[in-house]
Amino acid sequence: MSIEVEGVTKLYGNQKALNSISFKVNKPEIVGFLGPNGAGKSTMMKILTTYLNANEGHIKVNGFDTTRNIKDVQLSVGYLPEHNPLYLEQYVKEYLAFNANIYNVSKQRIDEVIEITGLRPEAHKKIGQLSKGYRQRVGLANALLHDPDVLILDEPTTGLDPNQLVDIRNLIKSVGKTKTVFLSTHIMQEVEAMCDRVIIINKGEIVADKKLKDLRDEKEQVVIVEFDYRVEDAFLLKLPKVKSVINPHDFVYEITFKTSEDMRSSVFDFAHDNQLKILQLNQKNANLESLFRDLTSK
Template sequence: MSLQIINLTKTFCEQIALNKVNISIEKNEIIGLLGPNGAGKSTLMKSIVGALKIDEGEIIFNKKNISEYPIESKKNMGFLPENNPLYLEMYVKEYLQFVANIHKISSFKIDEVIELVGITPEKSKKIGQLSKGYKQRVGLAQAIIHQPDLLILDEPTNGLDPNQIIEIRNVIKEIGKQKTVLLSTHIMQEVEALCSRVILIHKGNILQDCPINEFKGKFDTLEQAFAHYTQAETLY
């Protein structure tokens, strides 16, 4: 798996959402994408998966430009956006069969992914009947059912209770053993629990891209490091 983002720029009217962003990922790891609200995290994620058109720059995924090979690139990516888009009237297994058909993969993968994300007891229920935690698991299942090289998760534990957060973290940790995961979150404990590397974005610019221990540096907590870098940039 390789991902190179080269001078990526995205604007909305006069607002610069991404400003010549450069990122390189060459190995399987779980990476925390951090930044204040409006920093450009979701824009970056949507640009990588092809949900937003690139204004300037390039995204090279597995040595191919995603603008030139959009379908082939998307086949090897999984995406769980912040607002989990599920068909609430469909049954869990029915929905995952629908996703499997889109990817043209065998039905036997459905039960395998259902077990991995821990929704076996819920597989015969309608998605609309599930708790938010189980809906997130269904969203994770659709994102990984085709065994993508790159998994992108935008706030996957947002709004979950503490037990659900731990459960989803464990699922992500298991997936991260074999895949590259780019994880957006505001929860610093989540970053410490899951990530080996941190990318900090603020006002469309990459402020830090380094191992988590280097990011934390002299500070007692990740929260202190996050506040220092983003507030210093704001003051500047």
């Protein structure tokens, strides 16, 4: 087991950033740690890397206890924090050589991580001359220098343009074939594009832990309907096989049904029986976004 978290609680004063959370991560596996801003994602990352201590609970990374075996944990983990700390005046190779010396790894490893992360075309430049995408590659190269079994990435794709996003996604997926990758994000598309599994955290508590494959196979659907005036959610909840109702704006409703059967006819009949006009009626598959909104909007 690469990561074992059991009953972890973290307090900042009287505020609970994490409330008795537990989960396990295997190798190789890419797990997305998904949640809204302030949910506790970065706090969990910092505890996993020994930067912070939990108030309660136990954590093991690669079999090492994060409070008793701090050095062993640090040597077996590669960490890319949300705000990538780089020395902008150093050249790419100079920066990696500096860190290779700290980890006591061979100079050959520098060339290897440059190749793995696609840094070769920019390796002769100062870090301050690089785009945000290439700076993220430098951060990933540094995290991979000592060939760790676990990579912990905090918001690794924030601020990247579409082309940079694709490159970093592919890089993370490639690394995840042989290592455990645990990445935090609040962007659902990133989880769907990269991850094997998603853990959703909200207000310091885990509210879902699912394989992406299972999530895609679930027999649910979302019907989006717009009426000509407001309808109480309670009435829509009386529809057959309905799971939840969300009113995102105006007179638009997103109704989730626990069935693969097309339920638009039921919504149409409901509107007819209640003398409502339908301005739009569409169907979409239930996905990670609808699960996320359902679990974090309560």
